[in-house]
Amino acid sequence: MSATFRFSVSIMPRDGILDPAGRAVEAALPQLHASNVHAVRVGRRVELTVEADSAESARQTVDALAADFLANPLIESWEIEAIGG
Amino acid sequence: MKVAVVVFPGSNCDRDAAHAVRLAGAEAELVWHERTDLGAADAVIIPGGFAHGDYLRAGAIARFSPVMGVVREHAERGGLLLGICNGFQVLTEARLLPGVLRRNTSLRFENRWVRLAVERRDTPFTHAIPAGVMLRMPIAHGEGAYWLPDADLDRLEASGQVLFRYAVPEGNPNGSLRDIAGVTNERGNVCGLMPHPERASEALLGSDDGLLVMRSLVESIAEMGAAA
Numbered sequence: 001m002s003a004t005f006r007f008s009v010s011i012m013p014r015d016g017i018l019d020p021a022g023r024a025v026e027a028a029l030p031q032l033h034a035s036n037v038h039a040v041r042v043g044r045r046v047e048l049t050v051e052a053d054s055a056e057s058a059r060q061t062v063d064a065l066a067a068d069f070l071a072n073p074l075i076e077s078w079e080i081e082a083i084g085g
Numbered sequence: 086m087k088v089a090v091v092v093f094p095g096s097n098c099d100r101d102a103a104h105a106v107r108l109a110g111a112e113a114e115l116v117w118h119e120r121t122d123l124g125a126a127d128a129v130i131i132p133g134g135f136a137h138g139d140y141l142r143a144g145a146i147a148r149f150s151p152v153m154g155v156v157r158e159h160a161e162r163g164g165l166l167l168g169i170c171n172g173f174q175v176l177t178e179a180r181l182l183p184g185v186l187r188r189n190t191s192l193r194f195e196n197r198w199v200r201l202a203v204e205r206r207d208t209p210f211t212h213a214i215p216a217g218v219m220l221r222m223p224i225a226h227g228e229g230a231y232w233l234p235d236a237d238l239d240r241l242e243a244s245g246q247v248l249f250r251y252a253v254p255e256g257n258p259n260g261s262l263r264d265i266a267g268v269t270n271e272r273g274n275v276c277g278l279m280p281h282p283e284r285a286s287e288a289l290l291g292s293d294d295g296l297l298v299m300r301s302l303v304e305s306i307a308e309m310g311a312a313a
Binding site for chain 2: 017018069072075
């Protein structure tokens, strides 16, 4: 019996890897009177629905996709979360 | 002699690359990314552009285009494969070349002329370049900063896999580690570079230095054919 499971994958540049997008956002903060805000990092979030027999098997599918496709393990880390809907 | 130029949705240097191949003396065929044959081509070019919109990461989706299966087999047989700009990004994503091309550290899309030092002239991609000559070519990319962990960079250099480095006076335009502009795989039959040889293939364009890379490729096909 197949069911659907929805996940989010949040992908971020690895710690210590220069993040030019984060740096560009941070550079605009003084104009927003937000000079007290630092360490901006920009990543991306992918949401997807998986059809599978079990939550575990759905999770394995997302694990594999994240490592092989959605993120580049050399420079990015990711977190997978089960979400409703 | 025939060179296949792969066309993805979003490729935009495919015709220029084919034109430069013809100038260098070979036949060129544009191969749509959904094909699963290379038209009996002797060598393959993955051209510049924004394959599949560069969504996710530049080259990440192109890696899974149907044509990439035969491109990989071609490379595994020892066939010559050249990735230019977005094509370089596609080949790193496909793990056919080492490294990652990250966002330019300048925070800008860099569209300008650069100078390249040629590290090796005994390769299929560089043997027609006269000794002592630096190449002038344009770049046009937002994600061209070559990156590998330090230890891997040491190995890459030790094994002679760095072919091109950005050189003065223009210097390093994108924050590439160790000024790297182009590399090969370990076997030496797959090459990627961020600058555009095809956009510097006629004096009218401001430089014909890029034609030396194309001529190297085409002459290498001829030599490999003669040896086979």
